[in-house]
Amino acid sequence: MQMPYVIATVAVLLLTALVAAGLVVVARRHREISGSNWFAAVMVSVFLWSIIYALQVSSTDPTQVLRWHTLKYVPVIALPYAWFAFTMAYSGHTRFLSRRWLVGLALVPTISLVLVLTNDVHHVFWTARTPTGEFGAPGDVNGPGFWLHAVYSYTLILVGTLSIGWSFIRARTLYRGQTAILIVATFLPWVANALHLLDWLPLSSLDPTPVALAATGVLFLVAIHYYRFLDLVPVAWELARDVAIEDMADGAIVLDVRNRIIDLNSTATTIFGFSRADATGRPLEDVSAVCVELVETDTSTSELETFVDHKWRYYELQRSPLSTTGGRHVGHLITLHDITERKTREQRLEVQNRLLRHNLRNDLNVVLGYLELLDETLDDSTQREYLRRAHSKSTSLLNRGEKSRRLGTLLDRQIRPSEMDAVPVIERTVAICHDRFPDTTITTDLPETVSVLCDDGLDFVVLELVENAVEHTDGSCHIEITSTVGDDGVELRIADDGPGIPPHEQAVLDRGRETPLEHSTGIGLWLVRWLVVRYGGSIHIEDNEPRGSIVVLSLKRADTPETTSTVSPGVGVAGSRSDECRDANE
Template sequence: MAPVPLPAAASFAAAGGTLLLIRYLWRYRDKPGADWFLASLGFQTVWSVAYGVALLTFAEPVRWALEVLSWAAMAGTGVYFLAFALAYTGRGTPVDRWWRAIAAFPLLIGLIGATNPLHGLAWTDFTVVPVAGMAGATYDMRLWAVVAATAGVSLITVGSLVLFDTVVSYGPLYRREAVAVGLSTIPPVVAVFGWLYGAGPIPEVNLATAAFVPHVALDAYAFVGSDMFEFHPATRRAGERAAIDDLGAPVVIVDERRRVVTLNGAAEAAFGVEKEAALTRPLGALLSEERADPTGVDPIGGDDVVTVRDGGRRRVYAVTATPLSDAGGTHVGHTVVFQDVTDERRREQRLDVLNRVLRHNLRNDVTVVQGFTEAAAERVDDDEIQSMLDRAASKATDLAALGEKARTVERVVDSDPRSERVAVADLLAEVRDEHVDGSGDATVTVDAADVAVTTDPAVLQVVVGALLENALEHAGAAPTVELSAERRDGAVAVVVADDGPGVPDHELAVLTAGAESALEHGSGLGLWVADWGATALGGDLSIDAAGGTTATVAVPDGGRDR
């Protein structure tokens, strides 16, 4: 029995390897592009088997039929591979739109080939030619057939380039696999082009199916060895698209000359433009109050806040511009994100005004009220009127103290953080001496020997002072308060404990909720000052109101762990 010629044997080997690859990849049918890839491999198998048999068949009618089948399978292999590449890399919209035409393309090519004797549009003068022990074939292909075959094979090249570009963007994770994908189609593509244009070693034989052997080996390495269907680019591409298109904040992509390349829907709505009209225009003109202004503002050049007017609205945006670079590190533009801070700026403005009124106007006026009330109380003999004046003076004193607390809040929240090593016992003793009148009935003890912490001492002092003041005010006529500190898991826990009735539930509920309402609100600023100060220190405030009140401030130690 004569040995099977090498091209035919290689074709059968390629078919067998392709079937094994199909069997392995069958589990990934639900992955993006997997169905198209399996279909492409199926046509590749048919092509390899049909042409392998054709090389062994000298009967002209059978050899002609196998040639027609090979043409149809070649068309399916190419167009389905491109559909796979597009779907796999997240570019499947054209595939979804034209899937019927894509699916029917190899059938159309097969139909044209099968009916060629009737119209002669594909080729003429089909002849079986014995060559090197094989059944080669010669025929005169019509121009459109050459162009169609060239285009069909080019689809495989385009698909490979799409895969190569996308997969390589994953970086080192799939770099070797990307090279394998890029190289896998070179042998069959070169073989087909050589056969089409008579440049192959055996013009009468298409060696593409034999060239599928290295192609299948490289595909197996890329898709089996690394499980590339487990981590496909479609997820990342969809995520990148969603990150821009679905983001609530306006996003504009500009090139290196500040010209708009694309923008999301939020940007269209915010700036009152349509994407088509904004493309290629300068970013500054897009943001300027007068749309015809060719320069406008330049958020990339240093303007970190821009004001945009459109349709009578005035919005303020904080701008973040991030440079964009291509794979080679060349600067190609910027991603510009606009964060609407209009409401935030308005709140800051209102708070600044209210804070100024509270710090200056209210404090000064309350001081006047307090002075006149106390003077009036000294000049009246009526006990009832004097009692009312005394109460009014007491409330004025409370209001003045509230103003001072507001100033303390500003100092705690807005001060520049600093850090130094302090002995906690000394700090607690200083707080005690500041808030306790030596002639009063309160008993305040300090127990924090050998405990030190690296933190902002001024803020910690304000926090402990607010908690101590709260204890002295609400713990009863002769309260006992203990100030202590100890190390706990790399942090320092500063504790203010009293023997009073405990903090009311509604006070704790407000603090836990983190906001006040018309129905749930605290009676003052003391606990808020303590909570905000603990947060400023990077710590936490916890309060246990069972059997007295125990407030604990856990402060992370910024220094060495002792």
């Protein structure tokens, strides 16, 4: 045996052992990750194989060579078993890691190990052994026990590699890098070992498997450094895919045990505004603090309010733990269910309850108080004044009840926006208001046509905004209605020179909800907001200089009039022309 080959071989084997030992340390630092313990077992086997083989190659005593060669088969037999278990954990096939499966799969390796250690008695594993050979390798003649071990080991390796290959096919970009390296790293040593067994290598006495394992160790280091191997593994992703999260209408986020995002479906990417590639591997706190609070507390549900597709939407969050069949916790699944419609109904009930509990009750108290004063006084002029005030409050009470009725009528029906010309709607509303409010000046600056997507509730929207401006102005009032058409939609502006809409009412409408301490004084602006939002538009309020407010309605433009139908306004809808004319007559 040539000394340079011995030195080179021993050096490579020791380097392989060093790399394997380092990978064992890395694996133990990530022991909470599924499969890390089995990966550590694989690297321990590589370490022992390399060390014992180095001792075998460097030995000059034939008896010691045989002893080291026999002992080397302890890690050689254990390595395929540990590799198979690791690949099953990595790819999420954890049913093969149950105690029954592990005991059953260990049967052949155990028999092989017993045959190796007792071969001098029965010669089943090796039928003959030559004390020494080239490069410290005994001249063994392999027996049936050896081929049983070889076939079984290569079967485990093949099944494990196919499992990783299936993960490669199904995995996202980040995991494909991991699995591709694992596949290459798997084939290197076992191809080298197969060539050695078939005696197809120039130096047939030298087993190149540990040398190939050195290259495998380097590939593992690359996977750890660049692809976060042992840090992000797709087992949680695989488990969640079993419930087809990609096809869920709800949003779904899969987390590992460190609350990092393993995967999320397309609905979740829309909700949070992150692409799947950008979100994968990031801490959950970078995406949503609400989700972090849900995971870190004992609660299993929560709510999220966020701005999606130019609209405020509400989601109910549910957290479910992800565990393997053996009960090992591997992460969480967070689902996000859209409850915007439910929240809208709750907001409607809040306003209606406030209307009944607060506004109507207070107005009734005022009416009763004035009636009591009327009953006590004897002055006719005073009585008439009290009566006028009582009548005014009663009328206000009836109007609010009517608006509450309109709330149910307009919002309970199913709205199907279609193309409408807003100009005739505005002109009809202006005509009604001229009759009802003769002291109010209303001017318009409109194009010939303004095609928007809405329905016949637009009559009510415009009339309510004009009424709101008039009712809150003492004396004469000037209202200007203008419209501009842009690329993104139609903007309708209704400006008045009255006292303006109080800031707290603007805040309530912007926030979209009321509280017992902060609420609006009426229901009209709520109706306007709900209708415009249902048309796919938005509403905001600006200050008018030097006095008053500007209500700005942003509506969708009708770009395809030939494919939509025109709805005639004023037919059987609260707030339509026929209703308002009847109200004016009454």
